[in-house]
Amino acid sequence: MEPLPKRRKGMDEGVDSWEVHPILSDEQSHDIKLVEAFAAPIINKKETSRLLKDLATTYPLPGLQHIKRVRARKSDKHPHPLEVVICLVDGAPEVKDSKEVSLTTLLPSESFNSSGLGEPFTVKIPAHPSLTRPQFEQASVHWPTTFHEDKQVTAALRGQLFTAAQKAKMHKYMMTAIRAAKAGQEQGMVPVGAVMVDPASDQILATAHDCARGTHPLLHAVMVCIDLVAHGQGGGAYDFDPFPACQFTVPDRQPVEGSSDSVAPGSTQEQRGEPYLCTGYDLYVTREPCIMCAMSLLHSRIGRVFYGTTTRDGALGTRYKIHTQKELNHHFEVYRGVTQHLCEDLAEEPH
Amino acid sequence: MRGRGLKIRMPSIGNDLVKQDFSPPNMDDIQRWMAAAFDLATEALENGEVPVGCLMVYRNEVLGKGGNEVNDTKNATRHAEMVAFDHVVEWCCSRDLNLNQVCAQTTLYVTVEPCIMCSSALRLLNIPLIVYGCRNERFGGCGSVLSIASDDELLTGSSFKCISGYQAEEAVEMLKRFYKQENPNAPKCKVRKV
Numbered sequence: 001m002e003p004l005p006k007r008r009k010g011m012d013e014g015v016d017s018w019e020v021h022p023i024l025s026d027e028q029s030h031d032i033k034l035v036e037a038f039a040a041p042i043i044n045k046k047e048t049s050r051l052l053k054d055l056a057t058t059y060p061l062p063g064l065q066h067i068k069r070v071r072a073r074k075s076d077k078h079p080h081p082l083e084v085v086i087c088l089v090d091g092a093p094e095v096k097d098s099k100e101v102s103l104t105t106l107l108p109s110e111s112f113n114s115s116g117l118g119e120p121f122t123v124k125i126p127a128h129p130s131l132t133r134p135q136f137e138q139a140s141v142h143w144p145t146t147f148h149e150d151k152q153v154t155a156a157l158r159g160q161l162f163t164a165a166q167k168a169k170m171h172k173y174m175m176t177a178i179r180a181a182k183a184g185q186e187q188g189m190v191p192v193g194a195v196m197v198d199p200a201s202d203q204i205l206a207t208a209h210d211c212a213r214g215t216h217p218l219l220h221a222v223m224v225c226i227d228l229v230a231h232g233q234g235g236g237a238y239d240f241d242p243f244p245a246c247q248f249t250v251p252d253r254q255p256v257e258g259s260s261d262s263v264a265p266g267s268t269q270e271q272r273g274e275p276y277l278c279t280g281y282d283l284y285v286t287r288e289p290c291i292m293c294a295m296s297l298l299h300s301r302i303g304r305v306f307y308g309t310t311t312r313d314g315a316l317g318t319r320y321k322i323h324t325q326k327e328l329n330h331h332f333e334v335y336r337g338v339t340q341h342l343c344e345d346l347a348e349e350p351h
Numbered sequence: 352m353r354g355r356g357l358k359i360r361m362p363s364i365g366n367d368l369v370k371q372d373f374s375p376p377n378m379d380d381i382q383r384w385m386a387a388a389f390d391l392a393t394e395a396l397e398n399g400e401v402p403v404g405c406l407m408v409y410r411n412e413v414l415g416k417g418g419n420e421v422n423d424t425k426n427a428t429r430h431a432e433m434v435a436f437d438h439v440v441e442w443c444c445s446r447d448l449n450l451n452q453v454c455a456q457t458t459l460y461v462t463v464e465p466c467i468m469c470s471s472a473l474r475l476l477n478i479p480l481i482v483y484g485c486r487n488e489r490f491g492g493c494g495s496v497l498s499i500a501s502d503d504e505l506l507t508g509s510s511f512k513c514i515s516g517y518q519a520e521e522a523v524e525m526l527k528r529f530y531k532q533e534n535p536n537a538p539k540c541k542v543r544k545v
Contacts, residue, residue: 216440217440217450217475218475218476223428226426226427230424230425235425235426236424236425237420237424237426237429277427278427290471291467291468291471291492291505291507292468292471292472295466295467295468295490296468299466299468300426301427313506319505320497325497327496328496329489
């Protein structure tokens with residue numbers, strides 16, 4: 001670990017003092033897994049295409065479509081420039097000791113013409129397709145694989161996903177959340193703030209702080225923010241009058257092409273240009289949401305979540321990754337680190 | 352309108368959590384309270400909401416009850432349990448009782464397994480026991496998708512016990528009836544149905 005750079009305390013920290021880190025799924029952030037396989041050198045290059053065709057029939061390698069069956073050995077140390085995967089060690093017939101395997105046990109001569117192949121050896125190959133460039137680079141050390149790169153994830157991992165102008169906006173929204181957190185703290189609340197933004201219009205739709213302490217233990221900042229957005233859409237369940245820093249805005253109606261004021265009955269909200277819950281919105285929250293709040297955001301169809309600092313039982317990266325949970329019906333992007341130091345200064349022990 | 356404009360007050364809620372003697376419900380209790388929960392689920396269905404109903408029972412007294420109110424409030428977190436929790440908070444507040452102590456002796460009766468959000472809220476409130484009907488395969492937080500109810504590594508709140516399977520078929524049947532209808536508030540599906 002590098003030592004943390006020295007920093008000044010206070011609100012004058014700029015956009016350069018923090019970095020955005022994407023919170024990827026476990027599958028994306030894990031080290032790659034390897035499985036043992038038998039491979040053999042191709043002694044007679046002219047047999048390569050026939051061998052590949054026959055191997056594909058004898059050992060189709062289901063679930064390993066990402067593996068390139070043949071690898072080139074360019075270095076002079078290898079007498080044969082091509083090597084081919086025959087089968088997984090687990091899938092090989094009656095091999096008692098993988099060190100003493102022969103071509104005829106793997107490919108019986110009565111059913112397989114193995115001319116052109118050299119003696120087999122064991123090799124470790126990547127068990128799953130690579131989802132990120134670091135995983136692909138790790139996998140390539142062992143055996144060549146295909147890689148369908150998600151350019152967005154690569155850009156995010158390199159810290160290049162957001163432009164300076166976008167970072168400046170994030171900074172501005174998070175500063176609003178921090179101010180709300182401080183206003184809540186002055187009323188005796190835990191200093192957590194949240195801001196809901198419609199990225200299509202750059203409009204702040206709701207600003208909230210934690211209202212839990214002494215009032216209602218479930219009114220965490222995110223829950224308050226979601227209810228304030230509902231207020232802006234003509235709904236809402238709570239009255240936040242005692243907390244003047246908790247505010248909402250009625251969203252500007254997005255003009256929809258071809259629509260007029262007289263809308264046909266039965267048209268959906270989207271056709272009328274009306275919002276549905278928090279669909280497509282960005283949430284800025286000073287610290288990582290708990291499970292209840294993370295799941296509330298999922299139920300609300302949130303678009304993206306940006307938070308400053310992690311929490312002990314956090315559900316968007318630390319303890320759970322609700323936003324990447326496969327079984328759930330909605331997934332969203334999560335980024336950590338926006339104005340991290342300022343958010344750390346706010347942080348208290350989670351309640 | 353139900354549930355609209357819930358007032359926030361500043362009651363005195365102590366921080367000391369005392370789990371007093373808590374006697375679990377017997378079969379008669381379960382039947383009685385679950386029947387009432389199913390009535391609330393039916394009511395929710397008639398209001399065009401997801402048919403889930405629940406009761407919060409403390410020392411044989413109903414402190415809170417609720418049906419799903421998501422469409423009414425345009426707030427996706429207004430599940431039956433969350434509505435009922437508000438009633439419990441109000442009940443304690445108006446009697447100046449310690450919410451933690453009351454919750455520690457309260458049982459939740461609900462027609463469908465609480466979702467991950469509601470399970471986490473149950474932990475935060477330190478509810479010791481819940482009784483539910485059918486599993487919640489989409490969102491369940493008591494084992495179906497995640498096991499928030501029993502996650503001992505979580506430091507937030509406390510784990511709780513579940514009695515499950517009560518009138519499960521009836522609860523599933525109600526959900527099926529609901530999901531056959533269309534959600535009038537949902538944005539139109541991008542894929543055109545032929």
